[in-house]
Amino acid sequence: MLETALKGSNKYWGLVIGLLILVGIGFTVYLKQFSVGLGITGMSRDVSWGFYIAQFTFLVGVAAGGVMLVLPYYLHDYKAFGKITVLGEFLAVSAICMCLMFIIADLGQPMRAMNVMLHPTLGSMLFWDMIVLNGYLFLNILIGWVVLESERNSVPPPKWIKPFIYLSIPWAFGIHTVTAFLYCGLPGRGFWLTAILAPRFLASAFAAGPSFLILLCFIVKKYTNFDPGIKAIRNLAKIIAYALIANVFFFLCEVFVALYSGIPEHIDHLEYLFFGLHGHGMLVGWMWTAMILMGIAIILLVNPITRENNSILIVSCVMVFVGTWIDKGLGMISGGFVPSPLHHVTEYAPSFYELLITLGIYAAGLLILTLLFKMVISVKEEVSD
Amino acid sequence: MENSKRIFLKIAGVSALGLGTGILTPNVFASSGQKKEAGFKKDSNALTAKRWGMVIDTRKIESSDDLEPIINACNKIHNIPEIKNHKHEIKWIWEEEFKHAFPSKGNKYLNERIKDLPFLVLCNQCENAPCVKACPTKATFQRDDGIVLMDFHRCIGCRFCMAACPYGSRSFNFKDPKEHIKPETYNPEFPRRTKGVVEKCNFCAERLAVGKKPACVEASDGAIIFGDLEDSESEIREVLNSNYTIRRKQALGTGPSIFYII
Numbered sequence: 001m002l003e004t005a006l007k008g009s010n011k012y013w014g015l016v017i018g019l020l021i022l023v024g025i026g027f028t029v030y031l032k033q034f035s036v037g038l039g040i041t042g043m044s045r046d047v048s049w050g051f052y053i054a055q056f057t058f059l060v061g062v063a064a065g066g067v068m069l070v071l072p073y074y075l076h077d078y079k080a081f082g083k084i085t086v087l088g089e090f091l092a093v094s095a096i097c098m099c100l101m102f103i104i105a106d107l108g109q110p111m112r113a114m115n116v117m118l119h120p121t122l123g124s125m126l127f128w129d130m131i132v133l134n135g136y137l138f139l140n141i142l143i144g145w146v147v148l149e150s151e152r153n154s155v156p157p158p159k160w161i162k163p164f165i166y167l168s169i170p171w172a173f174g175i176h177t178v179t180a181f182l183y184c185g186l187p188g189r190g191f192w193l194t195a196i197l198a199p200r201f202l203a204s205a206f207a208a209g210p211s212f213l214i215l216l217c218f219i220v221k222k223y224t225n226f227d228p229g230i231k232a233i234r235n236l237a238k239i240i241a242y243a244l245i246a247n248v249f250f251f252l253c254e255v256f257v258a259l260y261s262g263i264p265e266h267i268d269h270l271e272y273l274f275f276g277l278h279g280h281g282m283l284v285g286w287m288w289t290a291m292i293l294m295g296i297a298i299i300l301l302v303n304p305i306t307r308e309n310n311s312i313l314i315v316s317c318v319m320v321f322v323g324t325w326i327d328k329g330l331g332m333i334s335g336g337f338v339p340s341p342l343h344h345v346t347e348y349a350p351s352f353y354e355l356l357i358t359l360g361i362y363a364a365g366l367l368i369l370t371l372l373f374k375m376v377i378s379v380k381e382e383v384s385d
Numbered sequence: 386m387e388n389s390k391r392i393f394l395k396i397a398g399v400s401a402l403g404l405g406t407g408i409l410t411p412n413v414f415a416s417s418g419q420k421k422e423a424g425f426k427k428d429s430n431a432l433t434a435k436r437w438g439m440v441i442d443t444r445k446i447e448s449s450d451d452l453e454p455i456i457n458a459c460n461k462i463h464n465i466p467e468i469k470n471h472k473h474e475i476k477w478i479w480e481e482e483f484k485h486a487f488p489s490k491g492n493k494y495l496n497e498r499i500k501d502l503p504f505l506v507l508c509n510q511c512e513n514a515p516c517v518k519a520c521p522t523k524a525t526f527q528r529d530d531g532i533v534l535m536d537f538h539r540c541i542g543c544r545f546c547m548a549a550c551p552y553g554s555r556s557f558n559f560k561d562p563k564e565h566i567k568p569e570t571y572n573p574e575f576p577r578r579t580k581g582v583v584e585k586c587n588f589c590a591e592r593l594a595v596g597k598k599p600a601c602v603e604a605s606d607g608a609i610i611f612g613d614l615e616d617s618e619s620e621i622r623e624v625l626n627s628n629y630t631i632r633r634k635q636a637l638g639t640g641p642s643i644f645y646i647i
Contacts, residue, residue, distance in 0.1 A: 037580035038542075039559035044472030048547040048557060108542015108557065108581025115522040115541050126521035126545050187515050187637040188551020264489070341634075342481060342506075342553045343488040346472065 004378035026360010065209010067172035098365035190265035293323035430596030434613035466565030512640030
């Protein structure tokens with residue numbers, strides 16, 4: 001089926017080449033990081049994880065979000081999602097690829113990455129994260145490919161694929177739970193040390209992933225002959241609405257516990273993010289923007305009149321995606337490191353190089369997504385002919 | 386044809402068996418004590434303990450001037466680079482104000498001496514070290530005598546241990562430290578680190594192995610007492626018995642091996 005990704009219009013090739021250029025820029029800058037060290041980033045002794053790990057965390061969510069199509073279709077036989085489940089699976093594939101690239105970009109000694117497999121350490125959450133992410137990647141490539149090929153041959157998918165599909169559902173929850181466990185099991189980090197972190201991660205994932213999918217569906221509808229179906233989009237929008245409400249609700253629970261208990265180790269980080277601490281408040285504007293975006297998006301998505309208006313729906317999805325991205329891709333990691341365990345305030349902002357590498361990885365992910373979606377759409381167009 | 390296939394399968398089977406036992410044998414020998422003979426020889430002067438610990442008697446410290454020789458001794462012996470950019474600093478043992486060394490214990494009525502006194506902080510060599518748990522490659526590990534060590538050649542630089550450490554005791558080599566180590570102070574007996582790995586205080590494991598106490602203890606003029614916490618006859622136990630001591634962030638359950646007399 002891969003050959004279908006090699007035939008396309010000039011627009012398609014323009015997109016592919018554009019993305020390749022960005023990948024090339026990112027990779028060139030990465031070579032510099034590889035030779036000089038992570039010193040070219042904005043990270044520091046106090047904020048030892050930065051943009052890369054934050055993007056990784058956010059994208060694990062995007063990958064897990066695909067399950068919001070798979071679960072209703074395969075467990076509840078919700079037919080409207082049938083046409084686009086493969087889009088969800090291939091979105092997961094591209095998101096996981098980006099996650100793995102971000103992890104490699106973040107390593108001080110990337111050539112030794114295989115040590116994680118050479119010296120498996122069952123007590124380390126990072127080891128388990130490696131297992132679940134690679135497992136999820138494998139499952140989604142396998143399922144997406146087999147189901148799409150069956151569709152191309154106009155036969156029902158083989159029976160043996162069913163167990164893999166069923167396995168992929170809890171697995172999706174697993175990847176984001178384990179990713180949350182990276183953070184919430186650390187004794188000295190009050191911001192992350194909360195049992196609600198994994199549920200909150202999942203809620204934000206089920207808002208961010210599907211909202212990106214809706215945007216992709218509209219793009220696919222506009223530029224190709226494949227119609228993902230308005231019913232699927234409408235119902236996906238409802239899922240986003242409630243996932244987003246859950247995300248904000250969990251966050252407010254967190255705020256209540258921190259503020260009412262009054263324990264400084266828990267308040268300090270929230271204070272830093274939303275009001276600034278000891279005169280440092282680089283993220284204050286961002287965090288309030290995220291809250292406002294998510295708040296407005298909830299109103300627009302719960303109300304059927306605004307939800308069922310395509311233009312407003314598109315705006316809402318952008319708001320959800322940007323809001324959850326700021327929440328997780330900016331605030332979640334920095335917020336946990338500021339103030340430091342010794343209560344020093346060292347702020348973090350990504351360096352220009354760091355941003356270019358990040359851009360390169362996003363471009364690589366979008367390139368994978370473009371090729372996979374091109375394949376899907378070619379098959380769908382072929383079948384409908 | 387059928388025959389040769391069978392022979393091939395036989396050979397493959399036997400080789401697989403050999404490979405399997407090959408993986409197993411080192412462990413078998415390790416438990417029977419043969420590893421010692423094949424491996425390195427222990428120095429007969431080596432200092433040993435069930436659990437190494439340290440007491441810092443802050444009553445014997447008046448100002449940063451008292452701490453300077455202690456910190457310098459460590460820095461010199463371990464080739465700690467002098468990096469001006471505080472974001473990239475490497476610190477094994479350094480000074481902090483009371484409110485930073487003990488963030489939950491500060492208060493506005495704090496005794497004047499304590500408020501202005503510099504406190505020595507270093508890796509706590511925790512009994513339940515979160516960094517050991519977090520490390521995905523066992524590059525950070527704990528010895529039987531409680532010392533938490535690092536294998537600089539195995540570390541992949543993921544910095545999970547830095548996120549896990551509640552004491553900020555770990556540093557990362559953001560760049561090659563070489564240019565920040567003066568040639569005249571370079572100690573060829575201790576490895577210089579490469580870029581991209583994490584490091585921290587090792588309780589001078591390399592000195593204990595040849596019968597010397599940690600460098601900071603030697604340079605402290607009696608302000609730091611070092612010894613076996615599990616040995617009831619030891620000096621450190623005597624000091625702990627006759628003084629009230631505190632540990633950093635004890636409530637987290639990490640079990641620090643560094644005690645402070647205030």
